[in-house]
Amino acid sequence: MSAAMEVQPYVDPRDRGGAAQPMLIARELQRYFRVKGAGKGAVVRAVDGVSFTLFKGETLGVVGESGCGKSTLARLLLHLVVPDSGELVFDGDAVGETGGVNIGDLRRQVQMVFQDSYSSLNPRMPVQDSIAFGPMVNGRSKTEARRIAHEILVKVGLRPDLFGPRYPHELSGGQKQRVNIARALAVGPRMVILDEAVSALDKSVEAQVLNLLRQLKRTLNLTYLFISHDLNVVRYISDRVLVMYLGQVVELGPAAEVFARARHPYTRALLGSRLSMDAGRRIEAPPLVGDPPSPIDPPSGCRFRTRCPHAESVCEARMPTLGHWEDRSSHVAACHMTTPDSGHSLAGSA
């Protein structure tokens, strides 16, 4: 009848909230870890008030240096580490609350691929059994689960007859990571968290796996949270980018904008630390000096102020806020220089 009815976009039957409902909303997520031997009551503020939105079908890149809390954040999203406080909303349903989505259902719809491809596989299990394990736990018969495993192996570019019966030690790093991706996909997730999933691979293999991830996202209608310390990879694969420093979000926005017009001095320093690949344009002076401070006793106010070239008294006194982060097009930074009336002498200029 009407033209609009003929073009039916693919709708996942599990999609409850509709295309406009974000896949995941995180509000003020917080997790501290107690540390022994670092003084009474010492805690690592691993994730300290992190908020962001992950829209359906997008790839959100999470970047930051070691210890910034990006891996803890990934584990909080799956409740592999339980948050101290904060709210998680998956496709419109609150996670882990009455009337919301329970943790088991969440983990069926959100899967994770880890960095170390070897230690994330059972060394005493042929990889086809590792992949079939998820579907079997979720009620499929053994033969059915094996069939799914073989289908997925084809999708990740491994011949099931050749690679299915092998043990992890018989595979190369790239092949093992393909198996880990296959295992994550075997339960039919809607969202995949990739925690430094390509970081341990050689460059030529990394490129293959990145191409595979992009292709799988298209064909299986997936949403990615892509965690990496490699800015070049994040720029390539992400629609939007979230930058973390010492447990907090310092900048969030569309990838093209963040990379072209970074607003937070830390993001600019990270971008300035990227190696040029051109021996004629070497970096003459490092954008930052020193290492990130300890997350056990972070600086007051803005956590970046101890390394920031623009730090002023207001940065020590008050913690800057991120602003309006909820929208897809929001480009926000937690920096007093971006807030017009913050009291910073450069306020409004960044």
Place this chain on the structure above:
Amino acid sequence: MDGHTEAAAPLLDVRDLTVKFVSREATVTAVNGATFSLRAGEVLCLLGESGSGKSVTLRALMRLLPKQAQVAGRVELGGQDVLALQGKALRAFRGGEVAMVFQEPMTALDPVYTIGQHLVEMIRRHKGGTKAEARARAIELLDLVKIPSAARRLDAYPHELSGGLRQRAMIAIALSCGPRLLLADEPTTALDATVQIQVLILLRRLQQELGMGTIFVTHDLGVAAEIADRVAVMYAGRVIEEGPVADVLRAPAHPYTAGLLASTVHDQAPDQDIAAIPGSPPDLRRLPGGCSFAPRCGLATEACRQAFPDPVYPAPGRMARCLRVADVLPSLIGEPA
């Protein structure tokens, strides 16, 4: 004859270096006839992916390989035959003439000794002198590598330092006896981006000030671009391309180098696939006959599978072991050498 024009003898000369690890099950040829040389004061990057033999080559240069490794070929440092060194001469050579910076300072440093103890032991072992003299020299060295409040850090244990400071301490130890040759095995790979560039710039400055020849092993083309004078690209145990860093990165002569450049994510358009090299590196227990890269190479012909290609010199100072250099690098062929 080989395209090189330098008159003086090189600081380091490596000819047909071969390292085999023999076990009951298999023989792994980790380095398979690597040949390269280094002038005094020059920085050479050995570039390659895991299993290419770059780290084993580096360890062979310092005679750090285990006994079961079968090493053949020639390694000469300033005219002395490194592979023939024994006993006292070998101990003086290691640390005294050649020093190494490792990738993971946390495992390379001894956790029960302070940074100062590491340095003092090293200095007194090679240069003698009293403890107090060695300690004074140790503080100078920590200042040299830009460790803040050096005197205090001397008494710190490795775990009390951040990753960046640990790697600086490691560099100080390596430089403590004024080596003629510095070997660095992925010294910045484990560091964060903002710290990596600090350490790279430090190494570059120290190398220029102290003038030692440096071999820098890395898998990262960006690191090579920042620090190297020349690069030697390794694949399956052989140096398959060599030349000035800017030329090799701008116009690679070997299809593997070209593939590595294309597959390194760097400003590619987000909506296009990356030009990845298909397949994976060969099994070092069963190397293919002919060119080791031929099974993954889009340009390979029957001739490539017959014998490993001899070096060709497409331009002054450049070498590639490929029969199809003319197709990879058409513009350079025919230019007057």
